[in-house]
Every structure is written in structure tokens, then in C-alpha cells.
Amino acid sequence: MINSSRCKAQKFPLMIRQVFWGMSASLITFSSGINPSLAADPFRTTDPRPIGSQTETAFKAMFERGNYKEAQQVLEKAKLQEPNEPLVYALLASLAYQDQDFNALKTYSDQTLASAKLLSTKDPLRGNLYIAVGLFLQGGHTIVTEGTLKGAPKALNQLQEVLKSLNVAEKINPQDPELNLIQGYMDLLLSLNLPFSDSQKAIKKLEQQAKPSYLAYRGIAIGYQNLGQYDQALSYTEKALSEAPNHPEVLYLKAQILAEQGKKLKASNQTLIPSQLQEAKQYFTQALNQSDQLPKRLVAQIFYEQCKNLNRIDNQGRPCDPLRDKIKDANGLWGPTANQLPPL
Known part of the structure; x- marks a missing residue:
């Protein structure tokens, strides 16, 4: 889905798609009304966080089975039943981008950011993580609606804010698998588009610290593909398919x-x-x-x-x-x- 020629032609818009098809899974619900003992966390085997049932169902449809049509149907229910969940709006934003519905992209980007700010008062790590996601989506909207020449300076300013929020989250728990999934994808995609960036460092983060594995493996395969290391890329697609057949x-x-x-x-x-x-x-x-x-x-x-x-x-x-x-x-x-x- 990423290749070198398209990276050169469509850097920031392509990054949005790759990051949010691959990494939007890393958002979860935080609700004081949900019993933590019922947590269903796809990222952690210890200290799992609660996730709304509709959000979890959409996650599995999209990332375990690749059924985006089913995922969207479930997300429409999740908007009503789990309205404070940033994942819902981030996933809907990525679908809106696919459909080139830029008004919906703007709406869902704003809702991702707003719900993330609310979340940050209860869970600073996730809150800052998804503040970064919301800002990134907003930057993408700026690029696709204003064009690269006019929109790029604004988007680059927002990118600095994205990195600040990720740094805050990283200081809270640098080993968090959800954080490392999102940050690993982000670092990898930036390294493929910006000079003096280290792709191998991003690949290492995905391999050693990110979960779930099939999303991490997929990101690593994309990284090796873009580096022209095809044997390694194929090896990691096999690993991803072994977990998400x-x-x-x-x-x-x-x-x-x-x-x-x-x-x-x-x-x-x-x-x-x-x-x-x-x-x-x-x-x-x-x-x-x-x-x-x-x-x-x-x-x-x-x-x-x-x-x-x-x-x-x-x-x-x-x-x-x-x-x-x-x-x-x-x-x-x-x-x-x-x-x-x-x-x-």
C-alpha cells in the first residue's frame, strides 16, 4: 500500500491512510461506567483497559478479518453507545478519507481531538496519544483541502504538536504496547518521507514493543518494502498472515x-x-x-x-x-x- 513512487507524490495524505488503517486500532474506550474486570484489550496481556463492545467488534472486523464494510456498520452503533471513544471517530475519519468525503473527515478529526482531550483528564497516556491522532488527522484535512503549497506549512506546524503529545505519552510509560504501535507506525512513515530519519529504529520499536503482533508485523513489512528489502518484507507479511489469515x-x-x-x-x-x-x-x-x-x-x-x-x-x-x-x-x-x- 505504500510504495516509493507514491510516497514521493503524496507524502502527507498517504501517511494518513497508512497510519490510520494500520494504527487506529490502538485507540481504546475509557469509561468509568465499565467494569475493568470485563476489559477486552487487544494490546495488553496485563493490566488490560476496558473497551466498549461495539468498538471491540469494529476493531476485530477491520483488523482481524479486513471487513471494513462490517466495521463501518458497527461504528455507526458505537457513535451512539460509546460516544466518548476516540477510536470510533478516528476510524470513521479514515473511512471518510478513503471516500474523499472531506467534510466528514473534518468532523471526525475534530471529534477525535475533542474526545481525546476529555480522556486526558482520566488517562493522561491515552489522552495525549489520541490528541496526537486528532491533530494528525486535522493536518491531513488541511493538506487535502488546501493543497500542498498552501497547506503544508500549517500541517508541519501541527506535526510539531503531534510529536509533543506523543512525547508526553511516552514519558508516562515508554513500554506501553499501544503507544509503541502508533508511534512505531508514525516514526516509520516519517522516516520514509523525511531525511535523516532512522527506519531501522522504527522497525525495531514495532517488532519489540508494539501489539497486537499482526499489525506490528504488517507495519514492519511495509517498512522493508519501502527500503527495497523484499525478502524481509515477505517474511513479515507471512508472519502477519499467520496471525490474521x-x-x-x-x-x-x-x-x-x-x-x-x-x-x-x-x-x-x-x-x-x-x-x-x-x-x-x-x-x-x-x-x-x-x-x-x-x-x-x-x-x-x-x-x-x-x-x-x-x-x-x-x-x-x-x-x-x-x-x-x-x-x-x-x-x-x-x-x-x-x-x-x-x-x-
Whole structure:
């Protein structure tokens, strides 16, 4: 989902998507009305925090099964039943960004920040953590609505405030797995876009201190992919799939890595059809088999990359751009079923 060319062209907006598809899971509910003995915490095996049942259900739908359509339906209930939970608004903001509904993105970004400020009076670590999340989302909204030239200086100022809030949270408990998941993703994505940043340090944080493991592994795979270390990237996609089997975005990530490997090999020998291209075809197909539970713009991108990969395999000239746009421009937020995708 991140690749080097797109990082250069879409730095801050792409970071929003990656951070919040990957890390929004790290928000939890804090409510004095919930019995801590009933806590269901996906990040900690000791001292678990309480999480609202709807929020937990949405979390599992999105990050264990990759069913974003189900997650959104549950989040609509969570807005009513768990209205003080920052995770609800952060996840809804990420879905709004996918749908390019920038008014909703602004609304949910503001609600993330407001609920995080309330949370900080009861739980300073999480409160500051999600103040950072809300500010980051607001910065993303500025970029996509005002443009890079005008919006970047404002967003960069907000980024400084994001880092301040993360530092406050880190001082409270630097070993907290939830904090390390979010901060690890953030550090990794910044390191891939800013000079003098240390990608290996971010990868180490994700590997050693972040939970749940399947989200950490996925982030590490993205990091190695962008560093061009494809064998390591594939190793961590396997680890992620071992904990979240058949997750469509992880299957897509594996397909991307294999396609990148195959593309480079074919560039050095035009008569060769690298096995990686055939393997990539398999994983693109597996991801697209679940297209109706993914946002349509993500489906369109997976489909486009599958189309390009097939053209490299058989040297055909499939019109990948208009086929992609047919999916992207359809009504609604979600992708079509697999049998409704344009034929390739």
C-alpha cells in the first residue's frame, strides 16, 4: 500500500491512510461506567483497559478479518453507545478519507481531538496519544483541502504538536504496547518521507514493543518494502498472515512486494517471466475475492495493480486506467463483488 513512487507524490495524505488503517486500532474506550474486570484489550496481556463492545467488534472486523464494510456498520452503533471513544471517530475519519468525503473527515478529526482531550483528564497516556491522532488527522484535512503549497506549512506546524503529545505519552510509560504501535507506525512513515530519519529504529520499536503482533508485523513489512528489502518484507507479511489469515490488505501487500520483485527482474531480461509475477497474480486475486468488503477506491487500486501485473506476464495492452476508473467512479463507498469486477 505504500510504495516509493507514491510516497514521493503524496507524502502527507498517504501517511494518513497508512497510519490510520494500520494504527487506529490502538485507540481504546475509557469509561468509568465499565467494569475493568470485563476489559477486552487487544494490546495488553496485563493490566488490560476496558473497551466498549461495539468498538471491540469494529476493531476485530477491520483488523482481524479486513471487513471494513462490517466495521463501518458497527461504528455507526458505537457513535451512539460509546460516544466518548476516540477510536470510533478516528476510524470513521479514515473511512471518510478513503471516500474523499472531506467534510466528514473534518468532523471526525475534530471529534477525535475533542474526545481525546476529555480522556486526558482520566488517562493522561491515552489522552495525549489520541490528541496526537486528532491533530494528525486535522493536518491531513488541511493538506487535502488546501493543497500542498498552501497547506503544508500549517500541517508541519501541527506535526510539531503531534510529536509533543506523543512525547508526553511516552514519558508516562515508554513500554506501553499501544503507544509503541502508533508511534512505531508514525516514526516509520516519517522516516520514509523525511531525511535523516532512522527506519531501522522504527522497525525495531514495532517488532519489540508494539501489539497486537499482526499489525506490528504488517507495519514492519511495509517498512522493508519501502527500503527495497523484499525478502524481509515477505517474511513479515507471512508472519502477519499467520496471525490474521486471509486479510485482504495483507494479501495485497504480499502481491505488491512480489510484483515489485518481478518487475525489476523482468526489466533486466525482457524475455524472462519471473515466477514472482505469477505469484503476485495469485495474491492479487485472493485480495480481490473479498472486494465487496473493502472501500471501492482501495479495490480500484488493487485491480489496477493486478491489471499492470498481468500485462507484464503476457505482454498484453489491457487498458488499466479506464478499467480502474470504472470501479472508482461507481456509486457508494464499497467495492463490487468479485464476479462484478471488469474482466481482465
